[in-house]
Amino acid sequence: DAGVIQSPRHEVTEMGQEVTLRCKPISGHDYLFWYRQTMMRGLELLIYFNNNVPIDDSGMPEDRFSAKMPNASFSTLKIQPSEPRDSAVYFCASSGPAYGYTFGSGTRLTVV
Amino acid sequence: DAKTTQPPSMDCAEGRAANLPCNHSTISGNEYVYWYRQIHSQGPQYIIHGLKNNETNEMASLIITEDRKSSTLILPHATLRDTAVYYCIVRVNAGGTSYGKLTFGQGTILTVHP
Numbered sequence: 001d002a003g004v005i006q007s008p009r010h011e012v013t014e015m016g017q018e019v020t021l022r023c024k025p026i027s028g029h030d031y032l033f034w035y036r037q038t039m040m041r042g043l044e045l046l047i048y049f050n051n052n053v054p055i056d057d058s059g060m061p062e063d064r065f066s067a068k069m070p071n072a073s074f075s076t077l078k079i080q081p082s083e084p085r086d087s088a089v090y091f092c093a094s095s096g097p098a099y100g101y102t103f104g105s106g107t108r109l110t111v112v
Numbered sequence: 113d114a115k116t117t118q119p120p121s122m123d124c125a126e127g128r129a130a131n132l133p134c135n136h137s138t139i140s141g142n143e144y145v146y147w148y149r150q151i152h153s154q155g156p157q158y159i160i161h162g163l164k165n166n167e168t169n170e171m172a173s174l175i176i177t178e179d180r181k182s183s184t185l186i187l188p189h190a191t192l193r194d195t196a197v198y199y200c201i202v203r204v205n206a207g208g209t210s211y212g213k214l215t216f217g218q219g220t221i222l223t224v225h226p
Contacts, residue, residue: 103155
């Protein structure tokens with residue numbers, strides 16, 4: 001298994017632009033999580049899905065952030081419009097019948 | 113989920129055992145203790161988890177006190193590649209299926225030196 005796959009690995013965009021981060025979870029995993037990591041705030045859970053349904057989005061910072069999971073093998077996190085304070089590493093993780101989460105390698109987002 | 117307390121940093125000599133403590137004095141009876149680590153620039157990695165018995169796998173051992181208010185993660189022979197941030201997390205499991213969300217604290221920065 002290739003693990004959790006995130007794309008792109010790095011994204012540099014200008015303030016005000018739309019940014020879309022992508023995630024492919026491990027096949028058979030029924031939970032998917034989006035986290036954000038910054039030096040100041042550490043790892044924060046933004047939203048998670050179970051069987052493609054959003055369960056808890058209380059960590060989504062603003063309406064500028066949205067996440068979708070149209071099917072079991074794909075999820076997106078969108079920021080529109082982006083702001084410099086959104087600069088962070090965004091991680092996707094999935095989990096299934098076995099204990100423990102598997103994280104992707106992350107997307108490093110820089111908004112200038 | 114119960115709150116955990118970990119030292120902000122620890123050092124360990126290469127080849128020696130690294131013992132990372134975690135306090136979780138408000139843990140509930142149905143909450144498990146999980147350990148993850150994050151090596152620089154990578155996503156967090158699952159290490160081990162337990163409920164009340166001591167656990168061991170190929171990566172580490174987990175010792176949970178009898179009252180379950182604290183635990184220790186043991187890396188028996190630390191290497192330079194074990195330098196990372198180690199997170200202790202307590203959360204509920206629902207049966208045999210991963211359940212709910214995982215909340216990370218600040219963790220312990222472990223530095224393994226030659």
